[in-house]
Amino acid sequence: MMADHGSALVPAGGGPVRHVPVLLDPVLEALDPKPGERFVDGTFGAGGYSAAILDRGASVLGIDRDPTAIAGAKPLLGRYSRLSLHPGRFGDLRAIAAERGEAPLDGVVLDIGVSSMQIDDAERGFSFQKDGPLDMRMSRAGPSAADVVNRFKVGDLARILNFLGEERQAGRIARAIEARRAERPFERTLDLAGLVGKVIGRSHKDRIDPATRTFQALRIFVNDELGELVRALVAAEHVLKPGGRLVVVTFHSLEDRIVKRFLRDRSEAASGSRHLPDVQHKDVTFEARNKAVTGDEREIALNPRARSAKLRSAVRTALPPRRDAEATAFVDLPSLADLPPSGAA
Template sequence: MMAGHGGRASGSVGGPARHIPVLLAPVLAELKPAPGERHLDGTFGAGGYTRAILDAGASVIALDRDPTAIAGGAAMQAEYGERLRLVSSRFSALDAVAEEEGFAPLDGVVLDIGVSSMQIDEADRGFSFQKDGPLDMRMGGQGPSAADAVNRLKAGDLARVLSFLGEERQAGRIARAIEARRAEKPFETTLDLAAAVGRVVGRKPGDRIDPATRTFQALRIYVNDELGELARALIAAERVLKPGGRLVVVTFHSLEDRIVKRFLRERSTPPSGSRHLPDVATRPLSFASRNKAIEASESEAAENPRARSAKLRSAIRTDAAPLGDADPLAFADLPSLVSLSQVGA
């Protein structure tokens, strides 16, 4: 699904990947970091964006929900000193973190969305269907795991997760097969689940996509609440960016891009009216947005295949007040993560 900010990877697949920041040049062109400015990197990963922003002379506060990513940035912290602050946090809390660190208001916020290649490369994190490991997939190591979802959700709830978050056409068949198999033995490992899904979906000769790809994608997005985190992060960025501040978001999947596109459209486009109806009350717009997403060049896609699905959207903060906590996406009726720990316990 998602590829590379400082090494963020494409989907729950296996195999080592070089940590190549995706769309780095366009990100910097839109973010425009300058000496004396304060920027927030909400998805530190291997630090590719953060380092480039620091090298442009700006100061950075970098967040990551994975404590191992923050620990891995110790050498960079020592290199750049006070201009870099590393914080273990979800990026949905980026406004609160910036305030607590005395870093607000911000000149720029950059986000790229997804799981990092470092996490995928570590079998014991449970993201990869090509490496055997515990069925975990939690980026921060807290809350219900993918095993909890697979073994405890009702078949109908599981099918909704796979269909909406994985866009899996055979979600119902997969969910019923999982329900039948787990009655005999619960799922504990990644390869066990991948094999079960493969038996349902099958694989035609020449297929480049593993049959388990969409199922693993859906489970990862679900247990990490990735779409909800993105929506809340956009609203948080709106609150903490100063007038003229830049918001840059790199996505790798239509679900994510839809959230960003809708958020920016609602906050940068005047409501349309009709000559047959009373005038629509105008509201101050909180962002000025680009009209079209930026995609990877042919040369970058050839060098880094994980950049092929990347889309960059950016906007500049106006001096209007934030428009509030309106949901940037009408989410499907998915089972609650909060109650998952008790389901079937």
Template structure:
């Protein structure tokens, strides 16, 4: 959840420190009512969960960040038995939901990306504006951002920055990082941001910090965010009841591309061509909304994170879920597994 304005939720849980993006649109798509079961796959500060509980729904909330789970404990008591909070990855939401609701769920909502709680905590290492350890791990396990910048080969590092961050100067940045790490390894966020800033520079027309794209790329890579998203979409397909709603809020083009392609793949028949004139007819598992929903001008002005947000919606049909051998094949995007073996 994003934003720094305090609000008061009259339904459940009292003060809310962060402002959830596209909240009214999410609630309008899910229409939470008594008796419904909704999975909030990215609990964060609990903004969506509070709104769903206020509507009367029962919520199964998931977050891979143990600090979010700890912070959400008071909300469990306030929800009077209608909230279950689980530490885990949203890519595994089908298994998590099946353990609690084997008959399926009525809705799934995902808010993709880093939360402002994580960015605000300098010790988590997500921010290039605050000095902290170069970490960026949402769950605290596995390779950190420092491990990545200190060990990836120059070409692999350039690919990470170029693809996941859409950074045009990825090659120059990668070479600068490799040259500097030969003197001493990177350990702090501001140290890396300073090196990137020297390479990229900044003109008066720039609206973002020179380190923005590179830090985004490292965060996505470290947490396998695109792979997690793709697997979560397939998982949601498995556990949604017929008529159930899948609502996904994304914040940049890579995320939105995956969601858009997934819903197109699941809601439209493949078209034939002169090369493949007899495209196989397949069962369609979703009915998808034609267009993404963007934040209103008022919300974008009030909450800067909402400016790039897009909401996409799919309604589950009664068709059996697809048995995809590779759940991210539809996305046509490279993943961690596509990179060569890393090393100095």
């Protein structure tokens, strides 16, 4: 579940390497930006999508909860007078767009997940490829992954790893974490990855590192990524004008399932029958495009992170937004608000 929002130049192996936005051509085709139109890039990153939209003559409001992304956008701000930025969560885009006077919008694009700049920075703690603090906070505020690992009860940990990471060995890993943290707390990424590797083991058939699902689950939980996605989809329904385009790129089955379910629900009107006479009519608020778009062989060769990417898009109808606040329901997971105090796990 690794996104690449960027188009920034970063040093690697003796020279700058361009971070290529995933599925850029299909994103532009679905958004179809035109001069004078207004868009929100809800996951700004290094501005890859935003720059491409701006090059088409439209204006962009970029939103990002990572202060590093906002600080790194100065070159783009100097280049484009039609670009503005707002630090915040894309789940709050309805309030942000209203506050900035941007609504109604011609398009919203969301690239869900963690950016390659965050992954590549060991000090952010998103990856176990290099050792770093067990952090994973996109906003650099609030409880960290270390707090979750060291303080949640074993049952809560197992539910987080099982649902958000789809980890079959969640119970064994959670119990091993509980036993080890009694000796000393987890503070570093490689420390946790090493323990997970010992619990699960690795066969020659494994295509991913044993710790991948655990790290994925912790990152999604720490940043409430699925909740943010739900809130952003509902917000887009409110801020898009008739004919406005919604484009979402996901990198994981849980994310894609939420987007698919939302668009299916919003593009189908409920109908009653003699067996179900009291079914309530639902307004069709989006016209969903039927098939998810994935990366072709050329793009995957250029950017391996495109391998798991899926793009879904829809066009806003003229009917008013639905009143229901949520787009989907989750299993009963613990909340960061329920995090036990230090030493109470």
